[in-house]
Amino acid sequence: MDLRQIKNIIKEFEDSKIDKLEISDKDFSIKLEKNKTQTIFSSSPSVSDNGVATPPVATPSEQVQPEVEENTNVLVKAPLVGTFYQAPSPDASPFVRVNQKVNKGDTLFIVEAMKVMNEIAAPVSGTVVKINVSDATMVEFGQVVMEIQE
Known part of the structure:
Protein backbone atom coordinates (compact mmCIF):
# COMPACT_ATOMS: atom_id res chain seq x y z
CA MET A 1 0.00 0.00 0.00
CA ASP A 2 1.50 3.35 -0.97
CA LEU A 3 1.36 6.66 0.87
CA ARG A 4 -1.31 8.12 -1.45
CA GLN A 5 -3.66 5.21 -0.68
CA ILE A 6 -3.03 5.60 3.06
CA LYS A 7 -3.78 9.33 2.92
CA ASN A 8 -7.00 8.67 0.97
CA ILE A 9 -8.09 6.09 3.55
CA ILE A 10 -7.36 8.52 6.39
CA LYS A 11 -9.26 11.35 4.68
CA GLU A 12 -12.28 9.12 4.04
CA PHE A 13 -12.14 7.87 7.64
CA GLU A 14 -12.02 11.42 9.05
CA ASP A 15 -15.01 12.44 6.93
CA SER A 16 -17.06 9.37 7.85
CA LYS A 17 -19.18 8.60 10.90
CA ILE A 18 -17.18 5.43 11.58
CA ASP A 19 -15.37 5.46 14.94
CA LYS A 20 -12.97 2.57 14.35
CA LEU A 21 -11.32 1.03 11.28
CA GLU A 22 -8.73 -1.71 10.94
CA ILE A 23 -7.16 -2.79 7.66
CA SER A 24 -4.72 -5.69 7.31
CA ASP A 25 -2.84 -6.74 4.20
CA LYS A 26 -0.22 -9.47 3.92
CA ASP A 27 2.63 -7.12 4.97
CA PHE A 28 0.75 -4.04 6.16
CA SER A 29 -1.64 -3.25 8.99
CA ILE A 30 -3.28 0.03 10.02
CA LYS A 31 -5.75 0.85 12.78
CA LEU A 32 -7.69 4.12 12.90
CA GLU A 33 -9.80 5.20 15.86
CA LYS A 34 -11.73 8.36 16.57
CA ASN A 35 -11.87 9.81 20.03
CA LYS A 36 -14.28 12.52 21.16
CA THR A 37 -11.57 15.20 21.18
CA GLN A 38 -8.98 13.94 18.72
CA THR A 39 -8.52 11.35 15.96
CA ILE A 40 -5.81 8.85 16.81
CA PHE A 41 -3.91 7.00 14.10
CA SER A 42 -1.68 4.04 14.74
CA SER A 43 -0.07 1.29 12.76
CA SER A 44 1.64 -1.87 13.85
CA PRO A 45 4.66 -3.49 12.26
CA SER A 46 4.04 -6.71 10.45
CA VAL A 47 6.32 -9.60 9.62
CA SER A 48 6.89 -10.36 5.95
CA ASP A 49 7.38 -13.84 4.50
CA ASN A 50 11.14 -13.66 5.10
CA GLY A 51 10.63 -13.09 8.84
CA VAL A 52 11.86 -9.49 8.85
CA ALA A 53 9.66 -6.93 10.58
CA THR A 54 8.65 -3.97 8.49
CA PRO A 55 8.53 -0.62 10.29
CA PRO A 56 5.17 0.91 11.15
CA VAL A 57 3.83 3.77 9.09
CA ALA A 58 3.19 6.63 11.50
CA THR A 59 0.30 8.74 10.32
CA PRO A 60 -0.34 11.48 12.83
CA SER A 61 -3.44 13.44 13.40
CA GLU A 62 -3.17 16.91 11.99
CA GLN A 63 -5.47 18.23 14.65
CA VAL A 64 -3.49 19.95 17.36
CA GLN A 65 -5.31 20.18 20.65
CA PRO A 66 -4.73 23.55 22.28
CA GLU A 67 -3.91 23.94 25.95
CA VAL A 68 -4.71 27.20 27.64
CA GLU A 69 -2.22 28.67 30.13
CA GLU A 70 -3.03 31.15 32.86
CA ASN A 71 -1.97 34.02 30.59
CA THR A 72 -4.52 32.79 27.99
CA ASN A 73 -1.86 31.84 25.42
CA VAL A 74 -2.81 28.74 23.45
CA LEU A 75 0.08 26.28 23.36
CA VAL A 76 0.55 24.62 19.98
CA LYS A 77 2.29 21.30 20.56
CA ALA A 78 4.00 18.94 18.15
CA PRO A 79 1.57 16.13 17.33
CA LEU A 80 4.44 13.73 16.54
CA VAL A 81 8.19 13.27 16.73
CA GLY A 82 9.99 14.73 13.74
CA THR A 83 11.87 17.68 12.29
CA PHE A 84 10.34 21.15 12.66
CA TYR A 85 10.33 23.39 9.59
CA GLN A 86 9.02 26.94 9.67
CA ALA A 87 8.82 27.27 5.86
CA PRO A 88 7.69 25.02 3.00
CA SER A 89 11.21 25.04 1.49
CA PRO A 90 14.65 26.34 2.51
CA ASP A 91 14.42 29.40 0.25
CA ALA A 92 10.79 30.28 1.10
CA SER A 93 9.66 32.69 3.78
CA PRO A 94 8.30 31.22 7.04
CA PHE A 95 4.62 30.36 7.36
CA VAL A 96 4.35 32.65 10.40
CA ARG A 97 6.49 35.05 12.41
CA VAL A 98 6.24 36.38 15.96
CA ASN A 99 3.52 39.08 16.28
CA GLN A 100 1.80 37.86 13.11
CA LYS A 101 -1.96 37.40 13.18
CA VAL A 116 6.24 12.83 5.12
CA MET A 117 5.65 16.55 5.50
CA ASN A 118 2.83 17.13 8.00
CA GLU A 119 1.40 20.64 7.90
CA ILE A 120 0.26 21.78 11.35
CA ALA A 121 -2.68 24.17 11.37
CA ALA A 122 -3.56 26.90 13.86
CA PRO A 123 -6.10 25.59 16.39
CA VAL A 124 -7.40 29.12 17.07
CA SER A 125 -7.31 32.59 15.58
CA GLY A 126 -4.98 35.06 17.26
CA THR A 127 -1.43 36.43 17.29
CA VAL A 128 1.73 34.32 17.37
CA VAL A 129 3.52 35.52 20.51
CA LYS A 130 6.33 32.98 20.75
CA ILE A 131 8.11 30.37 18.63
CA ASN A 132 9.96 27.98 20.94
CA VAL A 133 11.83 25.89 18.34
CA SER A 134 14.58 26.71 15.84
CA ASP A 135 14.12 25.80 12.19
CA ALA A 136 15.23 22.29 11.12
CA THR A 137 15.47 20.92 14.67
CA MET A 138 13.90 17.82 16.17
CA VAL A 139 10.68 18.10 18.15
CA GLU A 140 9.20 15.56 20.51
CA PHE A 141 5.56 14.52 20.73
CA GLY A 142 3.76 17.06 22.91
CA GLN A 143 6.60 19.61 22.86
CA VAL A 144 5.33 23.20 22.87
CA VAL A 145 6.33 24.64 19.51
CA MET A 146 4.39 27.94 19.42
CA GLU A 147 2.20 30.11 21.58
CA ILE A 148 -0.80 31.99 20.19
CA GLN A 149 -2.63 34.72 22.07
CA GLU A 150 -6.34 34.75 21.26
Missing part, protein backbone atom coordinates in the same frame (compact mmCIF):
# COMPACT_ATOMS: atom_id res chain seq x y z
CA VAL A 102 -3.23 33.95 12.15
CA ASN A 103 -6.66 32.52 11.50
CA LYS A 104 -7.88 29.16 12.71
CA GLY A 105 -6.76 26.57 10.14
CA ASP A 106 -3.79 28.56 8.78
CA THR A 107 -0.60 26.51 8.39
CA LEU A 108 1.82 27.34 11.21
CA PHE A 109 4.70 24.96 10.51
CA ILE A 110 5.65 21.53 9.17
CA VAL A 111 6.81 18.47 11.08
CA GLU A 112 8.61 15.97 8.87
CA ALA A 113 8.46 12.34 9.96
CA MET A 114 9.58 9.42 7.80
CA LYS A 115 9.88 11.73 4.75
Whole structure:
Protein backbone atom coordinates (compact mmCIF):
# COMPACT_ATOMS: atom_id res chain seq x y z
CA MET A 1 0.00 0.00 0.00
CA ASP A 2 1.50 3.35 -0.97
CA LEU A 3 1.36 6.66 0.87
CA ARG A 4 -1.31 8.12 -1.45
CA GLN A 5 -3.66 5.21 -0.68
CA ILE A 6 -3.03 5.60 3.06
CA LYS A 7 -3.78 9.33 2.92
CA ASN A 8 -7.00 8.67 0.97
CA ILE A 9 -8.09 6.09 3.55
CA ILE A 10 -7.36 8.52 6.39
CA LYS A 11 -9.26 11.35 4.68
CA GLU A 12 -12.28 9.12 4.04
CA PHE A 13 -12.14 7.87 7.64
CA GLU A 14 -12.02 11.42 9.05
CA ASP A 15 -15.01 12.44 6.93
CA SER A 16 -17.06 9.37 7.85
CA LYS A 17 -19.18 8.60 10.90
CA ILE A 18 -17.18 5.43 11.58
CA ASP A 19 -15.37 5.46 14.94
CA LYS A 20 -12.97 2.57 14.35
CA LEU A 21 -11.32 1.03 11.28
CA GLU A 22 -8.73 -1.71 10.94
CA ILE A 23 -7.16 -2.79 7.66
CA SER A 24 -4.72 -5.69 7.31
CA ASP A 25 -2.84 -6.74 4.20
CA LYS A 26 -0.22 -9.47 3.92
CA ASP A 27 2.63 -7.12 4.97
CA PHE A 28 0.75 -4.04 6.16
CA SER A 29 -1.64 -3.25 8.99
CA ILE A 30 -3.28 0.03 10.02
CA LYS A 31 -5.75 0.85 12.78
CA LEU A 32 -7.69 4.12 12.90
CA GLU A 33 -9.80 5.20 15.86
CA LYS A 34 -11.73 8.36 16.57
CA ASN A 35 -11.87 9.81 20.03
CA LYS A 36 -14.28 12.52 21.16
CA THR A 37 -11.57 15.20 21.18
CA GLN A 38 -8.98 13.94 18.72
CA THR A 39 -8.52 11.35 15.96
CA ILE A 40 -5.81 8.85 16.81
CA PHE A 41 -3.91 7.00 14.10
CA SER A 42 -1.68 4.04 14.74
CA SER A 43 -0.07 1.29 12.76
CA SER A 44 1.64 -1.87 13.85
CA PRO A 45 4.66 -3.49 12.26
CA SER A 46 4.04 -6.71 10.45
CA VAL A 47 6.32 -9.60 9.62
CA SER A 48 6.89 -10.36 5.95
CA ASP A 49 7.38 -13.84 4.50
CA ASN A 50 11.14 -13.66 5.10
CA GLY A 51 10.63 -13.09 8.84
CA VAL A 52 11.86 -9.49 8.85
CA ALA A 53 9.66 -6.93 10.58
CA THR A 54 8.65 -3.97 8.49
CA PRO A 55 8.53 -0.62 10.29
CA PRO A 56 5.17 0.91 11.15
CA VAL A 57 3.83 3.77 9.09
CA ALA A 58 3.19 6.63 11.50
CA THR A 59 0.30 8.74 10.32
CA PRO A 60 -0.34 11.48 12.83
CA SER A 61 -3.44 13.44 13.40
CA GLU A 62 -3.17 16.91 11.99
CA GLN A 63 -5.47 18.23 14.65
CA VAL A 64 -3.49 19.95 17.36
CA GLN A 65 -5.31 20.18 20.65
CA PRO A 66 -4.73 23.55 22.28
CA GLU A 67 -3.91 23.94 25.95
CA VAL A 68 -4.71 27.20 27.64
CA GLU A 69 -2.22 28.67 30.13
CA GLU A 70 -3.03 31.15 32.86
CA ASN A 71 -1.97 34.02 30.59
CA THR A 72 -4.52 32.79 27.99
CA ASN A 73 -1.86 31.84 25.42
CA VAL A 74 -2.81 28.74 23.45
CA LEU A 75 0.08 26.28 23.36
CA VAL A 76 0.55 24.62 19.98
CA LYS A 77 2.29 21.30 20.56
CA ALA A 78 4.00 18.94 18.15
CA PRO A 79 1.57 16.13 17.33
CA LEU A 80 4.44 13.73 16.54
CA VAL A 81 8.19 13.27 16.73
CA GLY A 82 9.99 14.73 13.74
CA THR A 83 11.87 17.68 12.29
CA PHE A 84 10.34 21.15 12.66
CA TYR A 85 10.33 23.39 9.59
CA GLN A 86 9.02 26.94 9.67
CA ALA A 87 8.82 27.27 5.86
CA PRO A 88 7.69 25.02 3.00
CA SER A 89 11.21 25.04 1.49
CA PRO A 90 14.65 26.34 2.51
CA ASP A 91 14.42 29.40 0.25
CA ALA A 92 10.79 30.28 1.10
CA SER A 93 9.66 32.69 3.78
CA PRO A 94 8.30 31.22 7.04
CA PHE A 95 4.62 30.36 7.36
CA VAL A 96 4.35 32.65 10.40
CA ARG A 97 6.49 35.05 12.41
CA VAL A 98 6.24 36.38 15.96
CA ASN A 99 3.52 39.08 16.28
CA GLN A 100 1.80 37.86 13.11
CA LYS A 101 -1.96 37.40 13.18
CA VAL A 102 -3.23 33.95 12.15
CA ASN A 103 -6.66 32.52 11.50
CA LYS A 104 -7.88 29.16 12.71
CA GLY A 105 -6.76 26.57 10.14
CA ASP A 106 -3.79 28.56 8.78
CA THR A 107 -0.60 26.51 8.39
CA LEU A 108 1.82 27.34 11.21
CA PHE A 109 4.70 24.96 10.51
CA ILE A 110 5.65 21.53 9.17
CA VAL A 111 6.81 18.47 11.08
CA GLU A 112 8.61 15.97 8.87
CA ALA A 113 8.46 12.34 9.96
CA MET A 114 9.58 9.42 7.80
CA LYS A 115 9.88 11.73 4.75
CA VAL A 116 6.24 12.83 5.12
CA MET A 117 5.65 16.55 5.50
CA ASN A 118 2.83 17.13 8.00
CA GLU A 119 1.40 20.64 7.90
CA ILE A 120 0.26 21.78 11.35
CA ALA A 121 -2.68 24.17 11.37
CA ALA A 122 -3.56 26.90 13.86
CA PRO A 123 -6.10 25.59 16.39
CA VAL A 124 -7.40 29.12 17.07
CA SER A 125 -7.31 32.59 15.58
CA GLY A 126 -4.98 35.06 17.26
CA THR A 127 -1.43 36.43 17.29
CA VAL A 128 1.73 34.32 17.37
CA VAL A 129 3.52 35.52 20.51
CA LYS A 130 6.33 32.98 20.75
CA ILE A 131 8.11 30.37 18.63
CA ASN A 132 9.96 27.98 20.94
CA VAL A 133 11.83 25.89 18.34
CA SER A 134 14.58 26.71 15.84
CA ASP A 135 14.12 25.80 12.19
CA ALA A 136 15.23 22.29 11.12
CA THR A 137 15.47 20.92 14.67
CA MET A 138 13.90 17.82 16.17
CA VAL A 139 10.68 18.10 18.15
CA GLU A 140 9.20 15.56 20.51
CA PHE A 141 5.56 14.52 20.73
CA GLY A 142 3.76 17.06 22.91
CA GLN A 143 6.60 19.61 22.86
CA VAL A 144 5.33 23.20 22.87
CA VAL A 145 6.33 24.64 19.51
CA MET A 146 4.39 27.94 19.42
CA GLU A 147 2.20 30.11 21.58
CA ILE A 148 -0.80 31.99 20.19
CA GLN A 149 -2.63 34.72 22.07
CA GLU A 150 -6.34 34.75 21.26
